[in-house]
Amino acid sequence: MATAVSLSEPQVLAYTKRRLFPDDGRSNTYAVVDTQFATDEWLDDRSVQRSVREQLAPFNHVRLGSGYPDLVGVGALESEFLAVERFGDAPPLIAIEAKGYTEIASVDVERGIVQAYDRLHEANAAFVTAPIDAVSRADRTLARELNVGVLGVEADGAVTPLETPRVVGNRTSDDASAIRFQATAQGVANKSFSLNHPKNYLAYPLAVYHLAETESVLAERVVRETDGARTGAAFLGLIDERPNRTDLTPLGEEVVRFALSRYGSVDAALDRFPDWKGSQTRFCELAPEWGSITRRVVWRYPATQLLVEELQTMYDDGIAAPSLVDLVEWLYVHHPTFTVELFLRGTATARNRALAADGTLQSDALHHGELFHSPTVFQLKAMLYHAGILAERGAEPSRLDPSNDCWRLRQPLRPSR
Secondary structure, eight states, X not given: OOOGGGOOHHHHHHHHHHHHSOSSOOSSOXXXXXXXXXXXXXXXXXXXXXXXXXHHOXXXXXXXXXXXXXXXXXXXOOGGGSSSSOOTTSOOEEEEEEOOOOSSOOOOHHHHHHHHHHHTTTOXXXXXXXXXXXXXXXXXXXXXXXXXXXXXXXXXXXXXXXXXXXXXXXXXXXXXXHHHHHTSTTOOTTOOOSOOOHHHHHHHHHHHHSSSOHHHHHHHHTOSOHHHHXXXXXXXXXXXEOSXXXXXXHHHHHHHHXXXXXXXXXXXXXXXXXXXXXXXXXXXXXXXXXXHHHHHHHHHSHHHHHHHHHHHHHHHTTOSSOBHHHHHHHHHHHOHHHHHHHHBOOSHHHHHHHBOTTSOBOGGGGGOGGGBOHIIIIIIHHHHHHTTSBSSOOOOGGXXXXXXXXXXXXXXXXXXX
């Protein structure tokens, strides 16, 4: 029979992730585990079960404070885990340090508490998680004094909050922002879009504003795959999906206002959409006014400005037509966490091939198209192409040749003097 003494650090962390960040499709939730856990064997050559690695995925090397937490996640935790139930309008950023048994050493819970405390510089709450029988009274006292939560893990996987931390404010680092981004509707994690033309997403706010039922209007007049259109509209920040309704965002309202000013009614605007069906022409050339709206929409997407700025810098440095491999290698130097989250699939296989245990990017792996996120290399790139920002459209990962997939700006600026 398993006992708490048999719990290794990967097992402790897997049980904790399952309890605090369950894979149940809830919104505004995302968590990554440090790349050191993407391994077949742990410190004392104990094998790590495949099911444990799959539970821990996705992996990334996220810096918070002066180090790299074992887990970084965003989510609205249950009230039993935090001293407050809400933290403003956004769920808190959580950092977790895990400790477990090995064959040669006891569980150093105190060290985990000190490590977790360091993460509070950039996290809203921090925890140490460990086998429950390894947590001493002195450990709990220290954690309470430092505002660090303590989680006790049982052999059967049950996780008990022994100390609940207060949620605090923090400064936001580039790494922390990348994880927060993935927890929003605009993050690319676990999303795959079947539509890659902006007209299908721009039509969704018009259908929401229409007096008739949204999905029926869209299916009859624009595109039958309404789920894909709705997901894409949320991805681009045009709508806000709530449990019982869909609201227009200010950006979505602006699309409606454009349609009303240009056509007089959303019905008249929707009448134009069938004219563009099946066209391979760049949207900003096919329908220049709608192309301008598309450009405004995709420019508001959080990753667009970063991509354009870095592509312009590459152009200034003599890299006029970077491949996908060139771009990812360049971005990783300056924005490592964001680059991994934006471009690489979150599966254990993909992250394990692309990242070493210390989080270093394995450049050779970037030549395999199947490792990349379709929403970025296909759909987002298609949006940027139709908006007139990029020179070439995207490709499905199954057909992608990263070495020859060009990310050239359509209109790069000459270097400033």
